Amino acid sequence: LGFVTATRPQRGRKPLLDEVRVVESALSLLDEGGLAAVSFRRIGQDLGVSHMTIYSYFDSKDALLEALVAATLNVPSVRPREGAPLAEALTVAMHDIYGALTERPAIAELLVTLPLNGTWINEVREALLDLLRDVGCGDARARDGISVLFNYLLGAVLIDARRSRGGSPQAYDQGLRYLVDGLCAELLAG
Amino acid sequence: LGFVTATRPQRGRKPLLDEVRVVESALSLLDEGGLAAVSFRRIGQDLGVSHMTIYSYFDSKDALLEALVAATLNVPSVRPREGAPLAEALTVAMHDIYGALTERPAIAELLVTLPLNGTWINEVREALLDLLRDVGCGDARARDGISVLFNYLLGAVLIDARRSRGGSPQAYDQGLRYLVDGLCAELLAG
DNA sequence: ACCTGAACACCGTTCAAGT
């Protein structure tokens, strides 16, 4: 569960919990009962503490939810690999993020609902931007490209998650191909 | 506010309200304070009735929220116009839906959160499918096409709504062009 | 620094009762 926890001076009583255990409990509640099942009271019950104890680790529910998003979005392939062609690197990264969000659609809902003040979104964003900048395209163009791809990714996850009689499973790859092709053609030509 | 209300036998007391007024109140609360401001209690207060009276018009909060989505998505251009080229008709319809959702981003969130059992989503879907079928493409292919476009549309609305330092305003049209071009090329060739 | 229960201000919804 990759998110940073500052080392503390350890004065006073030893903590019963830590941020990771709270996040794990929250994620298991999320997987079982959806977003509605994630509450400070249920987490406290799950961990055998007062629901108020959770405030020792997260200042608010929004702060906890942001940690859930960060833990989910932390996939390795968004880190740029050297030497790989642009289209392939982009496609792999988008595919992995898609996979991570498809396994936990509620996290995609949070991506939409949350204020997104946290640092994690900027990290993911910058990593993807580096993928585009490596190929020598300008900053504004790279931002538009990321926006285009991420728009499509988020929409795909959210719709596919609750598809009743929608498109086929290949529909996502099909659209992604259109976008990557059009994007790369314009980037390399311009 | 285009959604159907069945005419009733009118036995017993004359209603104080009707579904349209409830929806209007809910939408004004939504525009002022976001989704969090939409509650049966506040609507009742706004309309000068008990919060329980709202249950006379909508069986549950989800039913009310679905009506809000239906009222917002009811844009004229999704109805097929005869003689217009496919790419143009699709682009216009997508553009109008995009505009409607951009003015009320919370409705896009609802599109994501809600179960979507209602009939309205099928109507919009069928209307868009007709646009594709008019050009003679198969049913499965048409569904995939709609899925691709709608994925992108929803993602774009949700991201653009809370964009802090994202892509430029043209980013949406750019991606839409890639998708429509790729889609039409494949449809007409295959 | 961490933990706790009571209390506050909200929810949606059920119920029983009124017209």
Place this chain on the structure above:
DNA sequence: ACCTGAACACCGTTCAAGT
């Protein structure tokens, strides 16, 4: 059929008090 207030089972969060 429509309207209502009390009550129930939940929330997140503040507060004061404990270790």
